[in-house]
Amino acid sequence: MSARLPTYEDVIKASTTLDAAAYRSPVLTSQTIDARLGAQVFFKCENFQRIGAFKFRGGYNAVANLSAAQRKAGVVAFSSGNHAQAIALASKLLGVAATIVMPNDAPAAKKAATVGYGARVVGYDRLTQDREQVAGDLVERQGLTLIPPFDHPDVIAGQGTAVKELLEDVGGLDALFIPLGGGGLLSGSLLAAHAISPDCEVYGVEPEAGDDGRQSLRSGAIVRIAPPTSIADGALTLALGRLTFPIIQQHVRDILAVSDRQLVGAMQFFAERMKMVVEPTGCLGAAALFNELVAVKGKRVGVLLSGGNVDLSAYAAYLQAKV
Numbered sequence: 488m489s490a491r492l493p494t495y496e497d498v499i500k501a502s503t504t505l506d507a508a509a510y511r512s513p514v515l516t517s518q519t520i521d522a523r524l525g526a527q528v529f530f531k532c533e534n535f536q537r538i539g540a541f542k543f544r545g546g547y548n549a550v551a552n553l554s555a556a557q558r559k560a561g562v563v564a565f566s567s568g569n570h571a572q573a574i575a576l577a578s579k580l581l582g583v584a585a586t587i588v589m590p591n592d593a594p595a596a597k598k599a600a601t602v603g604y605g606a607r608v609v610g611y612d613r614l615t616q617d618r619e620q621v622a623g624d625l626v627e628r629q630g631l632t633l634i635p636p637f638d639h640p641d642v643i644a645g646q647g648t649a650v651k652e653l654l655e656d657v658g659g660l661d662a663l664f665i666p667l668g669g670g671g672l673l674s675g676s677l678l679a680a681h682a683i684s685p686d687c688e689v690y691g692v693e694p695e696a697g698d699d700g701r702q703s704l705r706s707g708a709i710v711r712i713a714p715p716t717s718i719a720d721g722a723l724t725l726a727l728g729r730l731t732f733p734i735i736q737q738h739v740r741d742i743l744a745v746s747d748r749q750l751v752g753a754m755q756f757f758a759e760r761m762k763m764v765v766e767p768t769g770c771l772g773a774a775a776l777f778n779e780l781v782a783v784k785g786k787r788v789g790v791l792l793s794g795g796n797v798d799l800s801a802y803a804a805y806l807q808a809k810v
C-alpha cells in the first residue's frame with residue numbers, strides 16, 4: 488500500500504468536515520496540578536467527545552471522504568473498542584451501512600452499544616479465526632470498504648483536529664503529551680502542533696509493557712512486539728503504521744512509557760479532583776506528566792485525555808486500588 492502521507496492541510500479540511508458532527512471538547516485546568524508541577528497545564532478532554540473518545544474524529548472523516556459508490560456499498564471495521572463505536576456512529580450519521588467484526592466473547596455492553604448505533608456485528612472466534620481475514624472476506628464478497636483504526640490518511644487527519652482545537656483555544660504550548668497506540672492520534676497531533684506551535688515539544692506516551700513505539704523510534708524502523716498485557720486496552724497495538732511512523736519519526740520529541748500503576752494514579756486524580764472518568768488508555772499522557780518523566784517547571788503544557796470508556800466494575804476496582 489502506498490497511500491500518500493497526510494499533511495496539515497488535510498487536518499484543516501478534516502476540521503471543516505467535522506465542524507457540524509464532532510463536539511469541540513472542553514479544555515479544563517487544575518490549580519492542584521499547576522501548583523504541584525509549577526506549570527500551566529491544559530487538559531483537552533476527548534473523554535467528552537461523541538462515543539466517549541477522539542476516535543469519532545478520524546472515523547467520521549474517513550467515512551465522509553468515501554466516494555458515492557463506496558458509501559453505497561458500506562464499510563467494515565474490526566475492533567471491540569472505541570474505533571468500532573466511532574465507525575458505527577459516523578456511518579449512522581452519514582447514512583452508510585456499517586459492519587463491525589468483533590470477537591464472539593467481546594463484552595456484551597460493547598456489542599450492545601455498537602448495535603445501538605445501527606451497525607451490524609459479525610462475530611468471530613478469537614482462538615480459531617483471524618479478524619483481518621474475516622474482514623477481508625467481507626471486503627471481497629460484499630464490496631465493503633475497510634476503515635483501519637489508525638493507518639489511513641483520513642483517519643490521521645481527523646485525529647489531528649483535537650490538537651488543532653486545543654492550540655486555537657489556549658495558544659502556543661511548550662510541551663504536549665499524547666497517548667500512543669498505533670499512532671493515528673500522535674501523528675495527526677504532530678501535524679497540527681508543528682504547523683500551529685512549531686516550538687512545542689510533543690511526546691507520545693505508551694504503556695511500558697507495549698513500548699514498540701519507543702523501540703521503533705530508537706531503532707529507526709518499525710518494531711513489532713508480541714501481544715502486550717496492560718490495562719491501557721486502547722494502546723495494545725503490536726506495531727506503528729506505515730503512515731504514522733514516518734510522521735512520528737519526523738516531528739516527535741520523544742516517546743515515553745508509563746506503568747499500569749501510574750495510570751491508576753492518574754485515573755484516581757481525575758475522579759477525585761476533577762470529577763471525571765478517564766479510561767486507562769486516556770491517562771497515558773497525563774501519567775507521564777504527573778510522574779515528571781519530562782521537566783515542565785515554568786512551562787505551558789497540553790495533555791490530551793483521549794477517552795473515557797471503561798467497564799464500570801473494572802473502574803470501581805481502579806478507584807479502590809492502593810497506588
Ligand SMILES: *Cc1c(COP(=O)(O)O)cnc(C)c1O
Nearest residue numbers: 569668669670671672721793794
Ligand atoms: C485508540 C485509542 C488510543 C490510541 O490511538 P492510536 O491512534 O492508535 O495511537 C488512545 N486512547 C484511546 C482512548 C483510544 O481509544
